[in-house]
Every structure is written in structure tokens, then in C-alpha cells.
Amino acid sequence: MSDQYEAVFARYDTDGDGRLTVDEVTAAIAGMFPAAEVNDLSGLIRALFVQYDTNRDGLLSAAEFVPLAQNLPELGS
Template sequence: MSERFEAVFAQYDTDGDGQLTVDEVAAAIAGMFPAAEMGDLSGLVRALFAEFDTDGNGFLSADEFVPLAKNLPELGGDD
């Protein structure tokens, strides 16, 4: 994983446990968009986890985060 993705992942991994929770991903997305635009994030976050949580453990590892960041440049992964 590139240093850029490592830094972005670490920024969103607020508890530093090496994986992103649903709450951490929701907070990251909420920080990118005004609340008026997004409303309820739960459906979006569920959809993201359904697609990118490839091992189905309910968390996003750093390796699972990279494809998500590449698909959502707003997360800071746009090089």
C-alpha cells in the first residue's frame, strides 16, 4: 500500500486498531459532505461495506480500504 493510502487510512482509523469500523467510515464520509447533502449515511455505509469488506468481518482492513479510496477520491486517495 502506498504511503498516501497508509496516511489516509491512519487518519480515519481513529482508535488505531488497524481496521475501520462502520462508525469510522461514516464519520469520514460525513466529514466530506455537508449534512444537508447526505442525510442518513447508514444505507451508503452498509453498501460500501457490502462491496469492500471482502472477508465479511464487519471491518475494513487497510487492503480493503485501498479499492474504496480509489473509487471515492474524496477520501483522499486521489493521486
């Protein structure tokens, strides 16, 4: 994983466990769109997890996060 993505992942991994929870991803996305209601993001977050949580454990590992950040450049900045 590149240093850029590692730093971004670490910023979003607020509990430092090496995995992103639904709440952590929701907070990251909500931070990109501060005017959006978090409840309005639930469908988007579910869709992101369906697509990027490849091992279906309900969490995003760093390896699963990179393709998401690559496809959503605002998340990686």
C-alpha cells in the first residue's frame, strides 16, 4: 500500500485496529460532504461495503480500502 493510502487509512481508522468499521467509513464520507445527513448515507455505505468488503466480514482492511480510495479520489485526499 502506498504511503498516501496508508496515511489516509490511518486517519479514518480512529480506533487504530487496522480495520475500518461502517461507522468509521460513514464518518469519512460524511466529512467529505459536511452538509449531508449521516442517515442519508446509509444506502451508499451499504453499497460500498457490498462492493469493497471482499471477505464479507463487515470491515474494510487496508487492502480492501485501497480500491475504494482509488475509485473515490475525494476519500484519498
